[in-house]
Amino acid sequence: MFKKLTLAAAALALSATTSLAATEITWWHAMGGELGKKLEEIATKFNASQSDYKVVPVYKGSYPETLTAAIAAFRANQQPAIVQVFEVGTGTMMAAKGAVYPVYKLMKDEGESFDPKSYLAPVVGYYSDTQGNILSLPFNSSTPILYYNKDVFKKAGLDPEVAPKTWKEVEDFSKKIVSSGAAKCGFTSAWITWVQTENLSALHDQPFGTLENGFGGLKTQFTFNGPVQVKHWANLKKWQDEGLFKYGGPVGGDNAATMFYAQECAMTMNSSAGRAGVINNAKDFTPGFAPLPYYDDVIKQPKNSIIGGATLWVLNGKDKAVYKGVAKFFTYLSKPEVQADWHQFTGYLPITNAAYDLGKSQGYYAKNPGSDIAIEQITRGTPSANSKGLRFGNFTQVRTIVDEEFQSLLAGKKDAKQALDSAVERGNKLLREFEAAN
């Protein structure tokens, strides 16, 4: 009895405070350093723009840490209203139907205007269900591009304004660079999984998995051991043996950036969000920016590249008032000026067409050459089933497997075909487990 009374009193007190103070909306995110500060600035500006809601951003560590923390919190009924989840966690979130409040539904329920067409097509495609409904709000998306060292190009007798367009040119340029002694290695790459396997497949219109790269359901199987992927991996091994290519390490490949900044390697391939870092670190040389190379004997017009980055997911189990605030906040986040500011500060893509247009009218791209390469690359042509994106469960682990097999290839333990076959076989096991668990 006493317990009940105190509980009622507590509930009363709670409702009294909520009616007075602004409703709090917790937002768990994985943006450290400068990006985190910028994110907090966005929340602060939203809070200042109105008085009913207060968005409280909480930094939860790396992407996997944030996801795991949100899941653990959900199990303990302590979940945040909004959580930022990286693109490889998309499959996991989409399968968790009871835990997720889809964004399209939220916006409709709360009467906020939300038009999927105002977003960049490849971004929307990645995060929509098969009916075309957006399940999570795109926030920070990037795509890989090529960075090169103009000074080294000059030293090697190459035109510093001409970046290699095809892999053949990457090979030829690298040979010139290494043999002239302009740099120790031709090129390196961050994210072997994302850049040299997933994006390679999309660019050349090769399936990464069956059922439209997993968009069509959980029965999907990996197919990234096709001829183009095998050819590319075999080339990377050959170029490594010839000293043209240097491995930057597993996962994000931290050493790739280091080797590029130290002018050890003349070119690197990395996320467009790495642009600010390149500009800050390229103290003794002028960096150039270009689209990713492709094999012109495979495809004449390469397809769009696919995105990486993260989106904001709304979790179930909160009060109606909180969701009202979340919808308002999402509308604020999608405003062209907010989006354009975030995009120009971070190097992430502008998520909406309006933000891109705003940047154009501000003259941002004219003033910052190379800053629009990522957008042009991701919006070129019509996306095919192979370049729409990827949707696989247990994908974090699959990426680990791809990294492992690539290391076996470079160490000479397997050839390209064996390494990719083994990655596909091991990956498929994880897909079946995911299918069984969901």
Place this chain on the structure above:
Amino acid sequence: MPVLLSFVRQTPGRLMETKKTTFDSRLLPYLLLAPQLFITLVFFIWPAAQAVKSSFEREDPFGLSTAFVGLLHYQRLFEDPNYIDALLRTAVFAVSVTALSMVLGLAFAAAVDRLVRTGRVYTTLLVWPYAVAPVVAGVLWWFLFNSTTGLMPFFLEKVGIHWDHDLNGTQAMILIIIAAAWKQVSYNFLFFLAGLQSVPQSLMEAAAIDGSGPVKRFFTISLPLLSPTTFFLFIINVNYTMFDTFPIVDATTVGGPAQATTTLVYKVYQDGYLGLNLGSSSAQSVLLMMIVMVLTFVQFRYVERRVQY
């Protein structure tokens, strides 16, 4: 202590032969044990029971659907060549780290024990690495051995060794063994030093008068008398390599290349924390727990027999 002792009455007559004590109140011993038992229950038994439970279940990460699958996770693990490899790899890692850190710890302790005046300075310096958090230790060695910017690969290159632990599995294993052992040497050193200092001086002097040199004295007097310490450290070190080396692996090699440094405890983390495969990860931690229990049992049962207290 005096307060405690007033509750304790040592059985008369057997005062010297055994260390057994009896309590006046029946409740008191339980009360005294309660805080420790409570901590064990909350921080060990409860989570361990949870792990055992979820090792028999298949569950999606959010806990929305759960199905009992029996021994499926265990069966899968034993069919998985990667798991068997991780098991063997962990054995190599545990033996190497334990041997290296104990031999070095003992060597340093024996060296410091012979110093009269500067002993304290060396003791302080040698204990420092233990105060370093494992993840910091990992990052430290990662910097030293970084194939692009590190100091060690630069020198190794001069003697003709190409160091690249991002691709060379053996080198990656050597790196984590060094990093893990480095941190543990301090701990072993402290215990060995304390052990050496409690070796009766009279025995050493007698042996010296009989004409045995310092090396012989060490091996015939100090080492046998150190056996309880050695036994204790052996168990502690094996447990350390099995459980506490996770941050070192995570900070230096991330389990790679191609799983060359994925030990059992790291695999538990990878599958459970990154992969959100809670069932398999739980099964792995249950197995790991059983392995350590069996090892400790075997050590007490067979190795302890040779220990002279």
